[in-house]
Amino acid sequence: MSFTTASSRWSDVWLATAARGISSCGDFLAASALTLALQSAGAGGLAVSGLLLAATLPLVVLAPLTGRLADRVDSRTLLVIAGLAQAGICLALAYAERPAMMIALAGLLAVGLAVTQPVLAALVPAMVRPADLPRASALQQSAGTLGVLAGPALAGVLVGGFGTRLPLLLDAASYLALVAAGLLIRTRRGGRRVPEKVLADGGIEPRTWRLRRDPLLLATVIGVAGVVGSVGAINVVEVFFIRETLHSSTTMYGLVTGAWTLGALAGSWIFARAVGRLHRDGALAGAGLALLGGCCLMVLISAAVPTALLIVPIWLVGGIFNGGNNVFGTVLMARRVPEAVRGRAFASYVGAVQGASMVGYLAGGVLLELLDPRPLVAAAGVAGLAAVGVLAVPLSRAARRDRAAGTPRQAPRTADPAEPVAAPKVEAGTAVTPVPGR
Known part of the structure; x- marks a missing residue:
């Protein structure tokens, strides 16, 4: 792997953290506002699942392209252009009235997200030393979860008091944080910053790296994607369960949704301390899958509650598990993927997970037409x-093979001629995102 060889550049980490937090808040503010608008207008599960699918499809379809863009084009250029484009699209979304137009613009907005996610993810290891990666990862996860925490809660309050336009205008303004981060962050990658050739003592040639050639990482991606696809219907069903089955207000919907992300915030710091104790990548991958199991258990338990308020502590625990999984996934990817292709690896990971979540979205929309929430x-x-x-089972087998083969060869360290202090993350979940994909 390749991290900075000098002291960690924490000023850049904080700028990236602030940009992610503000833009994540805007993302979920808009998503929650549009979901509530469709539900309040009488739209059914298919309309809500259509909105979620439109916001997810670009992350899946464009993953091969956006991953390569993140590795080959100057990170500053990508952040500035994508941030300005997203602000303009969200401004148009604020004045869209037809559901079909809302869904189409939400899809365009996700195109920008498909670009900025791998750019920011791949930048973080370039800013810090290996020993500081868990802390930097926890900061990034905290920013994302704080944004997700604030977004739905703000949406519940603002939609109830002012309608959907004001939240969407605030979302448009939030994307300017990406522009500011692109201009102020000194650490850069892509463009003319071509890594040095591979060292002769066992480094991984970036051009030959493929996800399928790393059985442990492949099993991890398949595992996370499989779980997300299986539980993903909750993302469509949740709003109908809280608003119609439990007869709760839009404000309560925002508070319940925010409880998961508050747990994820705590979980990212709790489990960041545990990363150092898991020296083998197989143990790290297995622990991440176990935490996803905890997330699913909390979803199952929540089905029995009589009131929405009781979901809050359940969602809080589920979020703690989710935050830990996100940190473990970040460190695992950074350990095993060469720096030069880290943007492509992250985009592939997110594309697989979001593609699986689309299956859940579609299933949730169809099943809501047939069954109660x-x-x-x-x-x-x-x-x-x-x-x-x-x-x-396959993850355990891959971990045993990885352990038998010994520590995997690491990517060579590279020097960035344009950034003498910082030589050249992939985070799990987005999302992206409560249970990844939420």
Whole structure:
């Protein structure tokens, strides 16, 4: 792997953290506002699943392209252009009135997200020393979860008091944080910053790296994607479960949703301390899958509650598990992927996970036309737990093979001629994102 060879550049980490937090808040502010607008207008599960699919499809379809862009084009250029484009699209979204137009613009907005996610993810290891990566990762996860925490809560309050336009205008302004970060962050990658050739003592040639050639990483991606696809219907069902089955307000919907992200904030710091104790990558991958199982268990338990308020502590625990999984995934990817292709690796990871989540979105939208929300919440939890049990088998086998083969060869360290202090993350989940993909 390749991190900075000098002292960690924490000023850049904080700038990236602030940009991620503000833009994440805007993302979920808009997503929650549009979801509530569709539900309040009488739209069914198919309309909500259509919105989620539109916001996810670019992350899947464009992953091969945006990953290469993140590795080959100057990170500053990408952040500035994408941030300005997203601000303009969100401004148009604030004045869109037809559901079809909202869905189409949400899809365009996600195109920018497909670009900025791998750019920011791949920048973080370039800013810090290996020993500081868990802390930097926790800061990034904290920013994302704080944004996700604030976004739905603000949406619940603002939509109830002012309608959907004001939240969407605030979202447009939030994307300017990406522009500012692109201009102020000194650490850069891509463009003319070509890594040095591979060292002769066993480094991994970046051009030959493929996800399928790393059985442990491949099993991890398949495991996370499989669980997300199985439990993903909860993302569509949740708003109907809280608003219609439990007869709660838009404000309560925002608070319940925010409880998961508050837990993820705590979990990212709790489990960042545990990363140092897991020296083998197989143990790290296995622990991440186990934490996803905990997330699914909390979804199952929530199906039995009589009131929305009781979901809050359950969602809080689920979020703690989710935050730990995100940190473990970040460190695992940074350990095993050469720096020169880290943007492509992250985009591939997110594309696989978001592609799986689309299956859940579609299933949730279709099943809501046939069944009540409560049994669907329970079914999502059971399906997720079953996926964890099934996918733990190939992951365990890959971990044993990896352990038998010894420590994997690391990517060579590289020097960045344009950034003498910083030589040249992939984070799990987005999302992206409560249970990844949420």
